[in-house]
Amino acid sequence: MSATATVDALPAPYTFDPSTTALLVIDMQRDFLEPGGFGETLGNDVSQLRSAIAPTAALLAACRAARLPVIHTREGHLPDLSDCPPAKLTRGAPSRRIGDPGPNGRILVRGEYGHDIVDELAPAPGEPVIDKPGKGAFYATGLGDLLTSLGVRSLIVTGVTTEVCVHTTVREANDRGYECLVLSDCVGSYFPEFQRVGLQMIAAQGGIFGWVATSPAFIAVLQ
Numbered sequence: 001m002s003a004t005a006t007v008d009a010l011p012a013p014y015t016f017d018p019s020t021t022a023l024l025v026i027d028m029q030r031d032f033l034e035p036g037g038f039g040e041t042l043g044n045d046v047s048q049l050r051s052a053i054a055p056t057a058a059l060l061a062a063c064r065a066a067r068l069p070v071i072h073t074r075e076g077h078l079p080d081l082s083d084c085p086p087a088k089l090t091r092g093a094p095s096r097r098i099g100d101p102g103p104n105g106r107i108l109v110r111g112e113y114g115h116d117i118v119d120e121l122a123p124a125p126g127e128p129v130i131d132k133p134g135k136g137a138f139y140a141t142g143l144g145d146l147l148t149s150l151g152v153r154s155l156i157v158t159g160v161t162t163e164v165c166v167h168t169t170v171r172e173a174n175d176r177g178y179e180c181l182v183l184s185d186c187v188g189s190y191f192p193e194f195q196r197v198g199l200q201m202i203a204a205q206g207g208i209f210g211w212v213a214t215s216p217a218f219i220a221v222l223q
C-alpha cells in the first residue's frame, strides 16, 4: 500500500507516488560546469550553471534518505567517436571540437576526467549512470528499459542545460507516458533568458510536457 504526495507546482499541483518515482540528474558533468570543457568550447560562461549544484546536492541527500531511485546521465562519445554523427562533430566553430584534447582530457569523450560528474554530485555506489550520445536520455540508451524494470511512472528531473538536454529528455519522457516534474533551482542554462523561458515552456498550455516546482517544495513533501 503506498500513499501519494502532492507538490505545489506550475501549472497545477503535482501528485506522485514515491514508490513509482525516480530522480533523474542530467549531465552534471565537468564538461558543462567547469572551465576547459565542452560548454566553454562553445563560447559559454560556464559559471552560469553552478547555482544548480548546491540545491541538487541537498535534493540527492533527501531522495537517498527517502529511498527514491537516483539515476544520473552523462552526454559523451566513445573514444573512436563512432557514436557521434558528423552533424554534431562538425557543427559550428568551437574553440576545440568533440574528441580534441583539452585541459580535462578529450572533449566530451567517455572515460575522460572532463566527461565525469562534478565531485559535489558524484553518484553513490549502485546508482545507475546512463551514458548517452545525444541530448535526450532515451535515445540510444537503456533508460527506458531501466525505468520499466524499476516500475517508475513519475520522474523528478534536474540537470543541465535547461533548454537543451533537460528539455529534450523531458519531451522524450512525456511522449513515453512519464509524468515529469522539473525542479527550477536544480536546472541551469548558460543563458538566463533561456532558463526563464525554458521553464515557462514546460508548464505552459496546462503543462504541455510537464510541471515545474522548486526543490524545497518537493523535499518538504518527500519527508
Ligand code: TIU
Pocket: 026, 027, 032, 039, 042, 075, 135, 160, 161, 162, 164, 165, 166, 190
Ligand atoms: N550546449 C548546451 O547547452 N547543452 C548541451 O550541449 N548538452 C546538455 O544540455 N547536456
